[in-house]
Amino acid sequence: MDLPPQQDELYPIAVLMDELKHDDVNLRLNAIRRLSTIALALGSDRTREELIPFLDESVEDEDEVLTVLSEELGGFVEYVGGPQYAHVLLSPLENLAAIEEPLVRDKAVESLNKIADELSQEQIEHHFIPLVLRLSKADWFTSKISATGLYTAAYPKASPALQTELRQAYTALVNDDTPMVRRQAATNLAKFVRIMPPDVIVAEMLPLFEKLAGDDQDSVRLLTVEVLIAVAETVPLERAEAHAKLVRSLRSLFSDNSWRVRYMVADRFEKVAKAVGETVVRADLAPAFVRLLKDSEAEVRTAISGQIPGFCRLVDHETLLKDVMPTIKELVTDQSQHVRAALGTQISGLAPILGKDETIQHLLPMFLDMLKDEFPDVRLHIISKLELVNDVIGIERLSQSLLPAIVQLAEDKQWRVRLAIIEYIPLLASQLGVEFFDQKLGDLCMSWLGDTVFSIREAATLNLKKLTEVFGVEWARQTIIPKILAMGEQTNYLYRMTTCFAITTLAPAVNMQVIEESILPMIDRLVEDQIPNIRFNVAKSYDVLITTLRQLPDDGTLKDLPAGQPTVTTAKGLELIQKHIVPNLAKLQNDPDLDVRYFAMVATNNAGDLMQTES
Structure with missing residues (x-):
């Protein structure tokens, strides 16, 4: 200034x-x-x-x-x-x-x-704590609401006498006539509890929790779940009487008349279970978990579905198979699509808990049913988490069970579902092997290149590159590239456009020989294409190829290069750029279309920079 x-x-x-x-x-x-x-x-x-x-x-x-x-x-x-x-x-x-x-x-x-x-302790005691107490005792509720958020900062630096005064002032806020003040007191009580010794929590804070847990406002009661977790985590399990009080309050929260309170318990169920200990989990939480899975409100069932893997790790195997799994199976056909979608994101997490045989017996049938769900998000979530199941039962068994469903989903009308399948294919391919892949999934992968949605076509080209890295350059030369080149002869310009994208994406994954014998001749033919969009994508393809050729070894692919190796263009790469690419870029620079000329100029400048560097 x-x-x-x-x-x-x-x-x-x-x-x-x-x-x-x-x-x-x-x-x-x-x-x-x-x-x-x-x-x-x-x-x-x-x-x-x-x-x-x-x-x-x-x-x-x-x-x-x-x-x-x-x-x-x-x-x-x-x-x-x-x-x-x-x-x-x-x-x-x-x-x-x-x-x-x-x-x-x-x-x-x-x-x-x-x-x-x-602030120093003296400043806290002489300036900050009086401020907190003034706000806490103000006539208007807004000041009291703000005060509840300041106790945790003031308490650790206060003298014992002032700490007692702060606890008494907080007690008054918990008992305030205004529900908004009690709500905020419940919100901040969990943090306040965590900075106190167990004796003080049991003597003074536990009664405050019980008061809030029995509040006539459900908006207050639902906030006490975090307080319960804080008290349970801070007070040792040896304090049996204190934990017995927590369990009594917990039971009332499980069966609360307000679905919002039950939702909050369901949403924090795993944290509650870890805080209260193994005995309470077995005696109280396992039955409560099953009840919440059957709750009348879809929002509660959705929330508890998100807790399935985490809580199931904490229960014994017999309870899991006898009580929990049958109820989870019912959710597969739940009337709410949101419940089924939430289940789809979590159910795969049960595979490591159940083990191979029980995953095959209990989970695979559920997966097959959910892969047929009419709601696309359910199918999407199942597909995206299959890797967990694969790690447990092996890809061979998984593919035998799910391959028909995967093939069906590959043609799903929802493009996001098709996209999820594409992203899963490289993992599937690496486990299945080349022979099985060519027989069952090869044609499927090529069909995605002709999809009506650009994102699918783009993902399909990246998929081919990943498959080349899995199966090798020779496989790509014999299996993929001939099919891509055939697309370049199609009358529909979108196929020719996809050819540009596909071979450009593939170039870094193949070797110099494939680029010289297959990729460059195909692009050369498209230089004269009647569609301007094809021609400027040809120019962009040349630009990518120039960058690739300046790094590509004569006898390997880019992934074979040691990390950090300096870029040195090989004689063969330089020759291909000079003899094949530069003359065609010169033609494109004289194209009647402005965009074609622009991208040709960008690629030519890239080639020029390379020549100048090498000279």
Whole structure:
């Protein structure tokens, strides 16, 4: 910021005052965002004595402006002279923490916590804790809501007497008449509990949890699940009485009349199970898990479906097979497509838990049913997770069971399903072997090159490159490339376009001989194509080939090169560029179409740079 002569030392404050009073909100926002610049100009002393008091009086503005101010003050410690003076920032932030707009309050609380980390114990006790208590005892609920988010920052640096006072103040917030305050108290209680010793938790915090867990507002009760997890993880299992109280509350949450509370329990089920211990899992959580899988609300069944693999690792094998698996099987035909889709993302995770024989017996039939589901996301999720099953039962058994379904899905009307199948093919191919692949899946892979959706055609070309890396250059030369070249003779221009994409994508995976004998002659023929889109893609293909040929060894592919080897164009690569590519690019530079000429010029420049480098 350009400042005038120093005789007007109040200039930055005066300008800021004018801008903050301006009718234009954007101007006021810009003024707030320049506070650090103004503070630097003023120096730390004047920032503390003039700027901060001014800002303290300027909290009546648009919510957007106050939000930015709340955020800016969180990073202002260095401008007021460092941590020893950081407490001067608390006053304007206290005012902002009482604003009605939630976003302003949230940013103010975030900044207050950030500043609290830099305050000494003396500053915490003399400045920060009084602020927390004032907000906690204010008449208006907005201040109390903000206060609940400040206790965790204040408590560790407080003396024992002040810690007791803070716990008493938090108890008052938990018992507040306003549901919004109780909600926020429940939200922040989990963090507050984690910084306390077990004795204090059992004596004072556990009753607060029980009070919130029995609240008449379901919006409060659902937030107590995280508190339960925090208490269970912090209090040792040896404190049996405390854990018995937790289990009683947990049972009531499982069977709560509000589906939103049951949803929250379902969504955190694995964390709850790990926190409460093996005995409770066996006696209470396993039956509750089955009940939630059968819940009347689809949202609850969707949430608990996401917990299937994690929780099933914690139960004994007999319970899993006898009680849990039959209920999971029912979800395969659940009336809600969202439940079935959630199940599709998780069910494969059961394979490592069940083992080979039981995966074949229990899971494979479910997979086959879900691969026929009318909802595409269900099929998509099953396909994307098959690798977990493959690791357990082997690709041969998997392919025998699922290959018919995979072939059917390859022609699915939903292009995302076809795309998922394409991405799975290289893994399948590497496990099946070349002979099985050529017999069962080879024609399928080639058919994708003619798909009506560009993303499928693009993925199909990348698929061919990956398959070449799996089966080798000779396989590609004999099996793939002849079929691609045949597409270049088709009357439909999209096939000829796909030929350009395919052979260009394949080039880095093959060797110099294949490029010379097969790829370059095909592209040379397309130079004279009647469709301009084909011709400018030919120019782009030449550009890629120039880059490939400048790195390609005479007797190998790019993947054979050692990592970090410097690029040196071989004599053969240079010859192909000079004799085949450069003359055709010269023709394309005289093309009547502007785009063709442009891409030909780009490729020619690439070739020119190469020649200059090699010379």
